[in-house]
Every structure is written in C-alpha cells, then in structure tokens.
Amino acid sequence: MQAFLDIFDIYLLEAVINGILLGGVLALLALGLNLIFGVIDVTWICYAELVMIGMYAMYFLVQYYGISYFIAAPLTILLVAILGALLHYLVIAPLLTAPPINQLLATGGVLFVLQSFATVAFGIDFRNLGIRLPVLAFGDMNFSYARLLSFLAALVGMVAVYLFMTRTFTGTAIRAISQDRQIMALMGVDTKRIYLITSAIGGGLAGLAACLLVLQYDVHPFVGLSFGPITFLICVLGGLGNFIGGFIAAFVFAEIISLGGLFSDLEWGYVLAFAFFIVMMFIRPAGLLARRR
Amino acid sequence: MLELRGVNAGYGTFQALFDLNLDVKAGEAVGVIGPNGAGKTTLMRVISGLIRPSRGSIAMEGADVVATPAHKIVSLGIAHVPENRRLFPQLTVDDNLKMGAFMKEARGHYAERQEVVFDLFPRLKERRHQMAGTMSGGEQQMCAIGRALMSNPKLLLLDEPSAGLAPVVVQQVFELMKRIRARGLTVLIVEQNVQQVLRVVDRAYLIEAGTIRASGTSAEMLASDTVKEAYLGV
Numbered sequence: 460m461q462a463f464l465d466i467f468d469i470y471l472l473e474a475v476i477n478g479i480l481l482g483g484v485l486a487l488l489a490l491g492l493n494l495i496f497g498v499i500d501v502t503w504i505c506y507a508e509l510v511m512i513g514m515y516a517m518y519f520l521v522q523y524y525g526i527s528y529f530i531a532a533p534l535t536i537l538l539v540a541i542l543g544a545l546l547h548y549l550v551i552a553p554l555l556t557a558p559p560i561n562q563l564l565a566t567g568g569v570l571f572v573l574q575s576f577a578t579v580a581f582g583i584d585f586r587n588l589g590i591r592l593p594v595l596a597f598g599d600m601n602f603s604y605a606r607l608l609s610f611l612a613a614l615v616g617m618v619a620v621y622l623f624m625t626r627t628f629t630g631t632a633i634r635a636i637s638q639d640r641q642i643m644a645l646m647g648v649d650t651k652r653i654y655l656i657t658s659a660i661g662g663g664l665a666g667l668a669a670c671l672l673v674l675q676y677d678v679h680p681f682v683g684l685s686f687g688p689i690t691f692l693i694c695v696l697g698g699l700g701n702f703i704g705g706f707i708a709a710f711v712f713a714e715i716i717s718l719g720g721l722f723s724d725l726e727w728g729y730v731l732a733f734a735f736f737i738v739m740m741f742i743r744p745a746g747l748l749a750r751r752r
Numbered sequence: 753m754l755e756l757r758g759v760n761a762g763y764g765t766f767q768a769l770f771d772l773n774l775d776v777k778a779g780e781a782v783g784v785i786g787p788n789g790a791g792k793t794t795l796m797r798v799i800s801g802l803i804r805p806s807r808g809s810i811a812m813e814g815a816d817v818v819a820t821p822a823h824k825i826v827s828l829g830i831a832h833v834p835e836n837r838r839l840f841p842q843l844t845v846d847d848n849l850k851m852g853a854f855m856k857e858a859r860g861h862y863a864e865r866q867e868v869v870f871d872l873f874p875r876l877k878e879r880r881h882q883m884a885g886t887m888s889g890g891e892q893q894m895c896a897i898g899r900a901l902m903s904n905p906k907l908l909l910l911d912e913p914s915a916g917l918a919p920v921v922v923q924q925v926f927e928l929m930k931r932i933r934a935r936g937l938t939v940l941i942v943e944q945n946v947q948q949v950l951r952v953v954d955r956a957y958l959i960e961a962g963t964i965r966a967s968g969t970s971a972e973m974l975a976s977d978t979v980k981e982a983y984l985g986v
Binding site (some may be wrong): 582631632634635638639641642643644645646647648649650 | 769800801802821822824825826827831832834838840842843847850851852853855858859899903906931
C-alpha cells in the first residue's frame with residue numbers, strides 16, 4: 460500500500476508540473492484571443508488556423524529551406540502578425556459596425572478558407588520539424604524538454620505583452636480603447652491604427668504559439684481543431700476579454716486535462732475539462748472572473 | 753484664434769446647429785450658455801471633431817479644422833474636456849494623463865507636462881496610482897481637465913465642468929478656471945451654471961435651438977433682459 464502511494468505521489472507531482480507546462484502555452488493562446496476580443500470586440504473564430512499557418516511556415520522554413528529554428532521563429536511570428544493585421548484590414552474592419560453574428564460568420568468563413576488553402580497547398584500529410592528534443596528526468600519524473608521550452612517562451616511572450624501594454628503610449632491606448640471608443644480621437648488616437656496594431660500583436664502571439672506547438676505536434680490542415688476549441692473555452696471560462704481570467708482559466712484547464720489524464724488516458728482529461736466547462740457555465744456564466752468594466 | 757462660420761451640424765437626420773457663427777480670440781475666456789438641448793454640447797463636439805459639420809467652416813489659427821482628421825485636431829492645439837468627464841475608469845490617474853499626452857508632439861514633453869498638471873492639481877499626484885473610476889466626482893473632473901492639459905493646448909474646451917458636482921466642489925472648479933486662465937490658456941466653456949460662469953469669462957454666447965440668440969461681454973449678458981428672465985431667475 461505504502462509503495463503504491465509513493466508511486467502515486469510521484470506521478471501526481473509529474474502530472475501537476477506537466478499541467479503547469481501545458482497551461483503556459485494555453486495561456487498564450489488565450490491571451491491573443493482575449494486581446495482581440497477585449498480591444499476590438501470581435502471573436503477570431505479562425506485564431507487556431509492562424510496558428511496552423513504559422514506551424515506550416517515553421518515546417519517549410521526549417522525542413523524545406525534548412526533555416527535554423529531560432530531564425531525561423533521570429534520570421535514566423537512576423538508572418539503571422541502580418542496575417543493578423545491583414546485579417547483585420549480585409550475582413551474585420553469592413554464589418555466593425557455589423558451585427559456580431561456577421562462578424563462570427565465572416566471569421567468562421569476565414570477558418571474554412573485557411574483549412575482548405577492548407578489542404579490544397581500542403582496536402583493532408585502530417586508533417587513535423589524532425590527535431591526531437593530530449594526528455595528530462597528528475598528522479599523518477601520525466602518531462603518533455605519541448606514542453607519546458609514552450610512554457611518558458613510562452614511566459615516570456617506574455618511578459619513582453621504585459622510590459623508593452625503597461626509601459627508604452629500605444630499599449631496604454633490599447634487598454635483605454637475598450638473603455639471608451641468614442642473619445643479616443645480627443646486623445647489624438649487613430650482608432651483604426653490601434654486596431655491594426657492590436658490585430659498584429661494578436662497574430663504575433665498566434666505565431667509564437669505556432670513556433671512552440673510545432674515542437675510538440677505534427678502539423679496538418681486540421682491541427683487547429685485540436686487546440687482552437689479549448690482556447691475558446693478557456694477564454695469564455697475566464698470571461699471573454701478578461702486577461703487575468705483567461706490566464707487563470709488556462710492553468711485550471713491544463714491541470715484538469717493533465718490530472719484527469721492521470722487516471723486513465725489523456726483523452727479522458729479533455730472530457731473532464733469540457734464537462735467542467737459545462738458545469739461552470741451554469742454556476743458562473745460570465746466567467747471565473749466576470750469581465751472587468 | 754477660433755472661428756466658426758455658418759456651421760450646420762447634427763446627428764443623422766436631426767440637425768442641432770443652424771448657421772452658427774462664433775469667435776474666440778487668443779487669451780479670452782468665452783462662455784456658452786443656453787437651455788438643455790440647445791446644441792451647446794454639439795457645438796463643442798463639432799469643434800473637436802467628434803462630429804463633423806454638414807456645412808460651414810471652422811478655423812483654428814487659420815488651419816482648417818473641418819479638413820483635419822478627427823484624431824489630428826488635438827495637434828492643432830484644441831483640447832476638449834467632454835461632458836461627464838469621460839475618463840477611462842479602469843485606468844490609473846497616471847495612465848489617464850498619459851493618454852492626454854498620446855499625440856507625437858506631446859510625448860517628448862510628457863514628464864514636464866505631468867509636473868504642470870500635478871502642480872495645478874496636487875490631489876492628482878496623491879491619487880496617481882488609483883483607478884480613475886474610483887475617485888470622487890471633483891477629483892475626476894480635475895483628472896479630466898488635467899488629461900486635456902497634458903497635450904499643452906492653446907484652446908481648452910470645457911463642457912459642463914460643474915455638472916453633477918457638490919456645490920462646494922463647483923466653487924473649486926470655478927476657482928480653478930481662474931488659475932488655468934492665469935497660465936495664458938484660451939478657454940471656451942459651456943455651462944448651465946449661468947451666474948457663476950459669467951463671473952469667470954470675458955464674453956458669452958447665448959444659444960437657443962441651435963442658433964446664437966445673444967452675445968456680449970459678461971457684464972452685458974448679466975444686464976441683458978433675455979438672459980435675466982430665462983436663466984438668472986430675476
């Protein structure tokens with residue numbers, strides 16, 4: 460019995476730590492989506508598909524052109540940032556005053572366009588970087604080096620966004636704009652420009668997530684489905700547009716997935732997480748922390 | 753400094769201003785009085801570009817305000833303290849002031865402008881890390897005026913600065929008006945509080961139903977029968 464408990468504790472600790480590592484990347488994804496929703500008041504249904512495009516960019520840059528991972532990563536972030544700005548300019552900006560359902564349908568349309576584009580252009584093969592990072596062992600616990608790296612990079616990305624949002628004039632304007640859109644012109648702020656910058660940052664975060672996820676997952680045209688829905692659930696659970704709520708919800712979800720997976724396999728972790736979400740929607744429909752107004 | 757000629761403006765199909773002419777000279781304080789719904793706030797909004805005129809011209813020191821994009825008008829030297837203050841309630845006082853200095857020309861002078869504002873409103877310095885929405889009405893009004901001053905404007909537009917404030921705080925706001933004027937700012941102020949505003953301005957316009965009904969120096973306006981009957985309750 461005692462021996463069983465010892466092993467259980469080690470596995471439990473390993474699962475908790477793996478949950479935290481997973482939570483970092485989920486929090487990064489949630490931050491990008493929340494940023495767009497909080498500032499521009501639209502939901503990018505196609506957010507995970509931007510990540511998918513970014514993963515393909517990484518694959519081609521690294522595998523096809525033989526560029527080093529650390530040079531390919533900033534290029535990918537830049538590319539997806541431009542893609543985010545384009546998405547805003549071409550799809551969202553003309554629909555800014557349209558009913559929310561139209562905006563949802565439009566970004567939903569972009570989701571299918573990107574999936575189909577990837578299918579036609581890249582085929583449905585599963586591709587990977589061919590980089591196999593070692594597994595780190597601490598005593599009896601094993602951690603994936605890729606996860607650890609992703610967690611740290613996600614953390615750095617989030618801190619960078621935090622500093623930008625709090626220290627710069629543009630970042631302050633991004634926070635102000637969601638509180639009072641009409642008077643931004645009195646501050647000398649061009650709201651269109653702020654929306655474009657915000658969209659580029661949202662895209663850039665998707666690009667960073669792509670660089671990290673491609674270390675752990677194969678890329679294929681439908682890879683967005685494996686983390687798109689969960690990102691939305693996290694954002695809704697945290698309260699759409701609430702950055703801190705999204706951050707907390709990401710770790711709550713990651714722990715449920717990781718710890719749930721401990722009792723049987725990982726898929727059950729997801730089932731538990733979704734069940735938890737449904738229950739929470741009855742208890743706290745506005746999110747863990749209701750959106751700050 | 754500011755010249756409005758034949759300005760029509762409104763919201764959609766509703767016209768609020770009709771063929772309006774108005775002048776503000778450098779160094780003056782000019783009041784705009786009139787009943788609710790007369791178009792006073794619309795007048796302020798059309799000057800700062802929050803709404804655009806359907807006809808007429810607006811010039812600020814010779815520059816065409818109508819042709820200037822709304823977010824560039826503050827760079828012409830016009831700062832607007834809107835009705836109901838319109839602070840960013842979930843930003844700190846510091847961040848609200850920072851927004852006032854957003855335009856490129858003002859960013860370089862951020863620190864010195866902040867000194868000027870804190871000098872004028874020591875209370876804001878005490879509250880600089882507090883969320884603007886949690887302050888009292890009077891403090892919020894100070895913050896709103898401070899935010900406008902961050903852009904180092906030549907012309908300050910004040911829309912109902914005394915609205916919703918306790919009588920003793922209203923007194924402070926009008927006291928403040930004098931101190932702002934002493935710094936050489938030109939002021940255009942909209943007020944319900946006719947008696948008090950006529951004590952701090954040089955001239956005033958009386959607006960009714962979107963047109964200028966009367967204008968003159970403060971003394972003339974105080975003596976005018978139209979103003980007396982309608983607004984001074986004598």
